[in-house]
Amino acid sequence: MVLDDAALQKFSFIPRGMKDAINIDPLQTGGKLTEDAKRTLLEWGDGYSVCDYCGGVLDLIKKPPIEEFVHSVLPEFLNTDEVRVTHGARESKFAVMHSMAEKGDYIVLDELAHYSSFVAAQRAGLNIRTVPHSGSPDYKTDVEAYATVIEEITRETGKAPALAQVTYPDGSYGNLADVNRISDLCHRYDVPLMVNGAYSVGRMPIDAKKMGADFIVGSGHKSMAASGPVGLLGVKEDYADIVFRKSPTHKNKEVELLGCTVRGAPIMTMMASFPHVVERTRNWYDEVADARWFSSRLEDLGIMQMGDKPHDHDLMFFKAPVLYDISQTAKKGRYFLYRELKQRNIHGIKSGLTKYFKLSTFQVGRENLKYVADSFEEIIDKYQKKE
Amino acid sequence: MVLDDAALQKFSFIPRGMKDAINIDPLQTGGKLTEDAKRTLLEWGDGYSVCDYCGGVLDLIKKPPIEEFVHSVLPEFLNTDEVRVTHGARESKFAVMHSMAEKGDYIVLDELAHYSSFVAAQRAGLNIRTVPHSGSPDYKTDVEAYATVIEEITRETGKAPALAQVTYPDGSYGNLADVNRISDLCHRYDVPLMVNGAYSVGRMPIDAKKMGADFIVGSGHKSMAASGPVGLLGVKEDYADIVFRKSPTHKNKEVELLGCTVRGAPIMTMMASFPHVVERTRNWYDEVADARWFSSRLEDLGIMQMGDKPHDHDLMFFKAPVLYDISQTAKKGRYFLYRELKQRNIHGIKSGLTKYFKLSTFQVGRENLKYVADSFEEIIDKYQKKE
Missing domain, CATH: 3.90.1150.10 (Aspartate Aminotransferase, domain 1)
Known part of the structure; x- marks a missing residue:
């Protein structure tokens, strides 16, 4: 294709036909921007806007109050120890898998896990073993099987899985598995548990500690009325130094996050919608x-x-x-x-x-x-x- | 902190003080949105907006013409074989390093490389060897040293480095190294070359093939008048199957990209600004x-x-x-x-x-x-x- 002006004009402004429809797509209902978020999007839309205020670490920017939001408000909201903003739930999951496991290690996923959990584990070079569900019509995850699967892996490989994950709720049936029982079982075998809350964080009350979640994952564009891509990763303090380890050469940069993640408007829209998001979870x-x-x-x-x-x-x-x-x-x-x-x-x-x-x-x-x-x-x- | 309504209001809409200043920060000059991109940002701002139009693969969406943009227009623009949209230049670099190298392998970076290149290599578990520059006042990269460093690594470890990279231009001095000579030298040793064009793609004419770049990296928020985070990765066909390998379980999902990358407004703003971007490179x-x-x-x-x-x-x-x-x-x-x-x-x-x-x-x-x-x-x- 020749890049002439006339041919390129079609890319310039494209109306979004279904913008004003009643949208019942599960991907969309929790991601509609608030009016404040829309204004914020325009205000902070330029390229790298927030970086004008940055002293070298995105999540330590004081004005706008990103530091307070990331290090104080979000940990309180999720009841977890450390939080970072990421490019989305899948990127959060990969960051945990890549930090917590070595290539060839095992991870336990619920069979109902989103495809991106499988793909993230594959990207990290992990072996996947799944916990089954009951099939039609209930599709209920066999919670007790977390123990069976962990035992199987340990017996076969001589090593416990590096991580277990539960999708809360799953993205097909909207089932909420008994996450407390799952975390009890995992912790009995010293296996840390990641809770994928892409469809819960920002929609319903979430208390990571009460759930026994060592890692909690959220999605800004799916469930926090934010402009994507943006997500959250909450980590229990026991694992924070592993996931958020610093670069040996660039002391203030977190390796797993490549230094900074959402360097632009999406984090500002997440903040702008946050008062509404807190309200709606209530x-x-x-x-x-x-x-x-x-x-x-x-x-x-x-x-x-x-x-x-x-x-x-x-x-x-x-x-x-x-x-x-x-x-x-x-x-x-x-x-x-x-x-x-x-x-x-x-x-x-x-x-x-x-x-x-x-x-x-x-x-x-x-x-x-x-x-x-x-x-x-x-x-x-x-x-x-x-x- | 207690999450009460009054305390949270400060996050809702925050004016951006320096929005209308003359901004000469190198991070900002190439990222200012065009008017079309601003309109597009509002139009497509909601969460996962583009996914309304998706059949399962982001870069194959036909309407809006993301497929044409990613698979036809951008390869033409960069003169490379395959292009994908990513979360930014650093995420592109990590994707290449993580795909092309094994943990413990060596990578050659120019000493002037952006910190995120070092951090990306560290995240991929790579050993880094650098090519020096001449110091003050020219800070000229010693192009011939690419050969020396590659030879050193090969002699010491019995294996050529997995990858070499040059920052074109570097982000401190704006120097344009002789990339043709560098690619000649690297290819002499069968070492593929990645060109980090975060400050060139979208600013100046770039021809990956003419440069001998096996991988070309661009930044939407830095240099393509796009709302971040968003970037580009161009790959020569020889390596496309490695970097864009598909999931064994989810056949249409690219593992290294976790299935999809920029599932929201940033890619639409990149498209909206693109006619202007082509014009300005001319x-x-x-x-x-x-x-x-x-x-x-x-x-x-x-x-x-x-x-x-x-x-x-x-x-x-x-x-x-x-x-x-x-x-x-x-x-x-x-x-x-x-x-x-x-x-x-x-x-x-x-x-x-x-x-x-x-x-x-x-x-x-x-x-x-x-x-x-x-x-x-x-x-x-x-x-x-x-x-």
């Missing part, structure tokens, strides 16, 4: 009530919610034979649902899905949720009448 | 002329420019005994310069520096540069008269 049980209400509305339509029931999280997975049946004869086949929802300004169920899909009710609000449920009902009625 | 020689003009203005005041002369880049390092002398008796001592410049709405020379400092003239424009040079003259006059 109202978490209203969100759970909304999720349960929505789930029961869909169940009335013959769309079954999988996973924990009653459900304790806004992320839910549904099995919808009724929609699948419609797709078999509908014009446009399996794309009918996406199109019908789109016509109603509802976005977030992937194009082409009908039989199984996930969604999130977080911050959508009861009124909009009612509109979404009514829309499902209307769509089903419309196609069933045709038959 | 006008690079006007920038060089501005830099030389500014350098000679300061030299007339007794402020000596170090590094290559005549200079070929906007990033310059100055030695200013005249300002240092003033600082010895000035009220506020060594902070006088920062304060005097700040009063004149000029920002970018770190507070407390007088004897040595660096700055950049990039995109500042001749008129503003004249104002900055006049300001230096005025400040010197003012304090010299006092004596």
